Each structure stands twice: as C-alpha cells, then as structure tokens.
Amino acid sequence: xxxxxxxxxxxxxxxxxxxxxxxxxxxxxxxxxxxxxxxxxxxxxxxxxxxxxxxxxxxxxxxxxxxxxxxxxxxxxxxxxxxxxxxxxxxxxxxxxxxxxxxxxxxxxxxxxxxxxxxxxxxxxxxxxxxxxxxxxxxxxxxxxxxxxxxxxxxxxxxxxxxxxxxxxxxxxxxxxxxxxxxxxxxxxxxxxxxxxxxxxxxxxxxxxxxxxxxxxxxxxxxxxxxxxxxxxxxxxxxxxxxxxxxxxxxxxxxxxxxxxxxxxxxxxxxxxxxxxxxxxxxxxxxxxxxxxxxxxxxxxxxxxxxxxxxxxxxxxxxxxxxxxx
Amino acid sequence: xxxxxxxxxxxxxxxxxxxxxxxxxxxxxxxxxxxxxxxxxxxxxxxxxxxxxxxxxxxxxxxxxxxxxxxxxxxxxxxxxxxxxxxxxxxxxxxxxxxxxxxxxxxxxxxxxxxxxxxxxxxxxxxxxxxxxxxxxxxxxxxxxxxxxxxxxxxxxxxxxxxxxxxxxxxxxxxxxxxxxxxxxxxxxxxxxxxxxxxxxxxxxxxxxxxxxxxxxxxx
Numbered sequence: 001x002x003x004x005x006x007x008x009x010x011x012x013x014x015x016x017x018x019x020x021x022x023x024x025x026x027x028x029x030x031x032x033x034x035x036x037x038x039x040x041x042x043x044x045x046x047x048x049x050x051x052x053x054x055x056x057x058x059x060x061x062x063x064x065x066x067x068x069x070x071x072x073x074x075x076x077x078x079x080x081x082x083x084x085x086x087x088x089x090x091x092x093x094x095x096x097x098x099x100x101x102x103x104x105x106x107x108x109x110x111x112x113x114x115x116x117x118x119x120x121x122x123x124x125x126x127x128x129x130x131x132x133x134x135x136x137x138x139x140x141x142x143x144x145x146x147x148x149x150x151x152x153x154x155x156x157x158x159x160x161x162x163x164x165x166x167x168x169x170x171x172x173x174x175x176x177x178x179x180x181x182x183x184x185x186x187x188x189x190x191x192x193x194x195x196x197x198x199x200x201x202x203x204x205x206x207x208x209x210x211x212x213x214x215x216x217x218x219x220x221x222x223x224x225x226x227x228x229x230x231x232x233x234x235x236x237x238x239x240x241x242x243x244x245x246x247x248x249x250x251x252x253x254x255x256x257x258x259x260x261x262x263x264x265x266x267x268x269x270x271x272x273x274x275x276x277x278x279x280x281x282x283x284x285x286x287x288x289x290x291x292x293x294x295x296x297x298x299x300x301x302x303x304x305x306x307x308x309x310x311x312x313x314x315x316x317x318x319x320x321x322x323x324x325x326x
Numbered sequence: 327x328x329x330x331x332x333x334x335x336x337x338x339x340x341x342x343x344x345x346x347x348x349x350x351x352x353x354x355x356x357x358x359x360x361x362x363x364x365x366x367x368x369x370x371x372x373x374x375x376x377x378x379x380x381x382x383x384x385x386x387x388x389x390x391x392x393x394x395x396x397x398x399x400x401x402x403x404x405x406x407x408x409x410x411x412x413x414x415x416x417x418x419x420x421x422x423x424x425x426x427x428x429x430x431x432x433x434x435x436x437x438x439x440x441x442x443x444x445x446x447x448x449x450x451x452x453x454x455x456x457x458x459x460x461x462x463x464x465x466x467x468x469x470x471x472x473x474x475x476x477x478x479x480x481x482x483x484x485x486x487x488x489x490x491x492x493x494x495x496x497x498x499x500x501x502x503x504x505x506x507x508x509x510x511x512x513x514x515x516x517x518x519x520x521x522x523x524x525x526x527x528x529x530x531x532x533x534x535x536x537x538x539x540x541x542x543x544x545x546x
Contacts, residue, residue, distance in 0.1 A: 025434050
C-alpha cells in the first residue's frame, strides 16, 4: 500500500517536472521569438530602416498635430471667456470727463467693475510691450483713445441682456464705440474643438497607415521565409508557433517607430521653443510649451506597437493558410 | 497502423490521380511504393502527410481517420510522422543541431530533452560531432542523413520517405536503406517511394506498385 502511494507520488512529481519543463520551454520560445526577430531585423538594416522611417513619419504626423492642438488648447483654456467690454471714448473727451463718466457707470446695478485707462496709460503700456517703443516716440500726437473697461455682473450671461447693456452704452454721447473684448476667445475655443476632432480623425487614418505598412512588411518577410514556414508546418508546427516570431517582428517595428516618432516630435518642439518663448514674452504671457508627458509617451509606444502587431496578425492570419506544402 | 480504404484523389485540372486505392501496413512493416513518374506516388504520400485531402475513401492512421480532420488538429497529428524528402528540405541558414531540433522545439520540448534527443538521433545516423555545421558544408549523403535524423528525432510511428536516394550514389543509397531497416526493427513503420528497382529487388520488402493511379501489386 505504502509502495503504491510512493509510486503515485513519484509519478506525480515526474508529471509536475515535465509540465514545468514544458512551460519553461514555452517561455523560452517566446523569449527566443522576441530577440531573434530583433536580430533578424538588424540583419536587413536597409529594409528595416525604410519601414521604420515611414512608420515613424506617419506616427509623428499624428503626434505633432496632437501636441500642437494640446498647446493651443492650453493657451486658450487659460483665457477666461468673459463679457468684459471696452468703451472707446470720442477724441474730444478729455481725461477728467472720462474719469467722471467711469464713476457714473459704477452706479449702474448691472455693472460689476469699471476701470478707466487714459490715452497716456495706454500709450505707455503699448510702448513697453509691443516692442515698437522707439518708433512710437516719433509720433507727433497720441492716436490712442481714452477707454473705459466695463465688466458686467455675472448675472448678465444671456446674450439679450448683454446686447441691451451694449445698446445703453452706445447711447452715451461721449462713447465712440463699444466692443466685447473676449468674444474671440469663444470663437477660438469653438475652432479648437473642431481641431481636436480633426486630431482624432487624422489619428485614426494614420493608425490605419501604420497597420497596413507593418502588415505589408511582414507579408514580404513571410514570403522570404516560405521554406522555413513550410518545413515547420511539415514537422507539426501550429500556426501560433509559426507566427510568433513574425508577430514579434511587427511589435519591434511599431515600438522602434513609436520611439523614433517621439524623438521627431520632441526635436520639433525644441526647435520651436525659443521663438515661441519670444512670442509669448511679447504678449507678456508666461506660456510654456507643452511636451509629451511620460504617460503620453508610454501610450504612444503602446499604440504604435499595438497597431503594428494588429497589422502583422491580420496578414499572418490570412497568409499562413495560403502557404501549403507543395 | 496505416490503412487506405478505396481512396481516390481527383484534381480539378489533372483529373483522377489515384483511383480506388486500398492497402494496409502493419506496425513495424517496411514497404516500397513504386511506379513511374506521375503514377501518383507523391500524391499518395501527401494524403498520409495531410498535405492533401482525398476526394473519396478513407485514410486511417492508427485507427484514426485523417481524411476529414480540422486544420487545428493537423499539426498534432503530423508529429506522429517522420517525413524524408529527395531534396532534404533542410534550413540552410541554421546549424545541423537546429535543423534536427526543429520538430522537438515545435512540439514544445524542454531544453535538456531537446539536446539529449538530438544527440541520440544524430548518433543513429552517424553524424555526431557535426552539430555545429551548416547543411551546405556537408555532402549530399550527410545532408540526407540530417534529414533522416530530423524525421526520427520525434520518435514517430510512421516514416514516409519520398525518393530518399534519388540524389545519392548506390553505396549511400544502400546505407540509407540499411538505416530504415534498423528503424523497422524497433517497431517503426516505413513507407519509401522510389523507382530504384535494383535496390528494391535486392532488399526484398513488400512492394506497392502504382500504375496510372491504380495499385497493381502489393495490396495484400
């Protein structure tokens, strides 16, 4: 009885060992596929480079578009769309009566705050920030008008009440014309929403491109290695076994291209950085150029390699059936 | 072991290549398949190797009908076969060891087991010590022996050889045949397609003779 149990135990142990060894062999096969496919790609550097460059450009195009829109969105996102209005006063109105009008407006229940900006203040500000300082000195007289900036109360969010207020201001004899300052922000934000959707569409298109380009490269590789596929089939290889190194090759193409695309985008942003900084300082803004974050970088790599594997898989799924022993 | 039951094979453009073939090979039996070129020898082997499906009849391998098996099952069934070709069908960019190891790697054997079995197989065909060579640096006879080692490494129950001596001189051919006879002694079934009449008559095994797709002799 004990002997029988012992025998059972050794059999179990042996089966256990065999399963373990098989599993190790399976992992080893994956590791081999991962590295041998990379080695194979490096042995045909020209073909590999061509594919990688084409893939990288496709991915970088989508990535550039994405990061540009993200940057502009960052810029416009920080701008509060508000109903602030500027009342430009007529030329003949002097500073004192302008001040007086501003105080009167302050009494209006619909108005939250009022700020008077004199011709002179406007000119000084313009001189320091526009970069035209010297040129402006040559002007004989100050062409800028006196301005009253009015911020209506938040209650006035509807367009009608805003229009009513504007009509009221236009009635004032001293006022030349009225302008809602930040209306362009609304419009820009609407445009950016369109651009955001554009990124999605372009991203999907270029994603298709990545899938098909990789698929085609893998198809050629499969064609070059027909004999190997054929012989593997004859000695009893499953499709999963045969396609493994090809899928890994697809993975590498996508992965390397994704990395290259990230490099392209980053270099492009670096080139743009100093002129953008220049521009932003002119606007007295602390705008900072947005780069790919680490998680976006990882996502880019994952998407690039994922799409490449998908393309390879689709091609292999279809083509492996066609390679039949002669 | 291997049984054909009224098997016919028709190709859309070539017409009927095999007509009503019936025979049975027992375990540990060796037989020659002869006939002129185009008599259907290769087609018959392809049916057994599941590279083609017959149009009518049944092919049974160890009692299992392999005429209508799904694509998914074919790889596992093929692992019971050892295939040998006239042109060796070796991978020339890989070493002798890797060539012989392929059926084991494909079947998921562990590293030690692969190493042990490959050495045993190479030992049997007299190529131990040439593991690291590449096929093209070997002679024709040696390349064929690599092919044979690959066919037996998985301990198959049935070995199919398609003109294995077609490219070899008489001495090497006799050597290869002698190897096959050794396999038979350990219970392997061997079916050899050949038109080397001299060799066949000298060895005196069972002969299946095909003529225009029909079995003329040896069906019993």
